Amino acid sequence: MLVGASYEALAPHLPFRSSKGAKEGPPQNIMAESKARKECLKLIEDGKVYSVAEATDLLPKLSTVKFDATAEVHIKINADTAQADQLVRTTVALPHGTGKKVRIAAFVADDQADAAKKAGADIAGITELIADVSKEKIDFDIAVASPDVMKDLGKVAKILGQRGLMPNPKAGTVTTDIAKAIDELKKGRIECKMDKQGIIHAVFGKVSFGGDKLKENLEVILSEIKDAQPVGIKGEYIKTISICPSMGPGVRVAI
Numbered sequence: 001m002l003v004g005a006s007y008e009a010l011a012p013h014l015p016f017r018s019s020k021g022a023k024e025g026p027p028q029n030i031m032a033e034s035k036a037r038k039e040c041l042k043l044i045e046d047g048k049v050y051s052v053a054e055a056t057d058l059l060p061k062l063s064t065v066k067f068d069a070t071a072e073v074h075i076k077i078n079a080d081t082a083q084a085d086q087l088v089r090t091t092v093a094l095p096h097g098t099g100k101k102v103r104i105a106a107f108v109a110d111d112q113a114d115a116a117k118k119a120g121a122d123i124a125g126i127t128e129l130i131a132d133v134s135k136e137k138i139d140f141d142i143a144v145a146s147p148d149v150m151k152d153l154g155k156v157a158k159i160l161g162q163r164g165l166m167p168n169p170k171a172g173t174v175t176t177d178i179a180k181a182i183d184e185l186k187k188g189r190i191e192c193k194m195d196k197q198g199i200i201h202a203v204f205g206k207v208s209f210g211g212d213k214l215k216e217n218l219e220v221i222l223s224e225i226k227d228a229q230p231v232g233i234k235g236e237y238i239k240t241i242s243i244c245p246s247m248g249p250g251v252r253v254a255i
Contacts, residue, residue, distance in 0.1 A: 036064040040249050049252045052218055055243050057211035063245035068099070068208045070246040073218060073253075075200040075225060076239040085232030088200060089193040091172050092224045096213040097188025099206035104182055105129060107145035107153060107167065112178075119179035120186050130156055138163065144173045144181045192225060200225065207245050218243065218253075 040062045050058065056071075063069040079086040106116035106124040116124035122140060123129060126149050132138070133156040143160065145153060145167035153160070153167070160166040167173040171191045175181045192202050204217040222241070229237050244250030 034064060037249065040064055044249060044251055049254050051254050052222070053211070053215055055251050055253045056214040056218055058251060059214060059243055059245060060207040060210065062248040062251070063207045064248045065246075068206045069248065070099070070203050071205045071207060071209070071214055071217075071243065072246060073200075073202050073204055073221060073241065073243045074250070075202075075222075075241050077194055077198045077200065077233070078236045078239045079194065079198045079230070079233055081194060081196055081198050083232055086230050087194060088225065088228055088230060089170055089191070090224050090228040091189055091191050092202075092221050093184055094188040094190060094204060094217045095220060096205060096209060096217050098190065098203050099209065100203070102142055102185060103140040104185055105140035105143045106178055106182065107143060107149050108178055109146070109149060112146070116178055116182070120182045121178075126152055133159055138165070140165070142173065142185055143167050144175065144178060144185070146176060146178055147174060150174060192221065192228075204243075 043058060043061055059071055077088055079088065081087065103122045104120065106113070106119075106121035107126055107129060108116050108124055110125050110127055113125040121144075130152060136159060138159075143165045150167070157166055169175075172181060172184075172189070190202055192200050194200050202221060204221055205214050207214075209217070225238070238255050241253040241255055242250045243253055
């Protein structure tokens with residue numbers, strides 16, 4: 001999950017602006033652009049809305065760093081986030097994964113810990129795992145749990161919740177089929193949900209994937225988001241879509 005999206009991520013959701021001149025562009029502190037970023041901006045046509053294929057082909061060229069940057073998508077939903085029937089939340093199995101190795105904790109009965117580890121969990125069990133979490137010793141990125149131990153997680157629900165790690169049935173992380181959940185998460189299943197501003201932030205790979213794989217991953221995300229339209233949102237559903245490397249300018253994508 002992406003928290004505190006940068007100007008780079010949000011800029012494509014704002015009215016089109018020229019990158020020339022402080023009056024039309026972003027605040028002065030953001031205008032202190034690196035040479036690499038300025039070169040990347042030359043690749044983006046002012047005011048253009050790109051197709052998915054065009055945008056994902058361009059994305060690897062927009063990264064301003066030497067390391068393998070993450071590909072991000074930011075989707076602005078036309079929703080009143082105060083209304084329960086307008087909240088968007090879904091899970092997506094990316095065909096090519098995210099490119100990131102995730103550490104999974106499986107909250108299961110102690111006698112099921114070995115089976116969970118064989119299925120791919122990095123740590124598993126309940127007694128020691130809850131004791132570690134209560135001491136805020138958290139060495140995992142995602143948590144899954146079997147329904148029978150959820151009552152035990154109440155002891156550490158606040159700690160896990162504050163970090164966005166509390167298992168949830170809607171996210172597919174509370175399940176009787178722990179092995180399947182672990183396998184899907186390892187392969188690249190992600191959760192997509194709106195933040196308080198009505199924007200869905202998600203990752204869909206690494207720039208090293210290249211245009212074709214990024215395109216396939218992004219198409220699956222957009223399809224699942226469209227299928228997850230809540231009954232409470234009438235008329236326009238998706239307002240804007242933009243993609244960007246984790247450090248680099250963003251481009252607007254056609255809805």
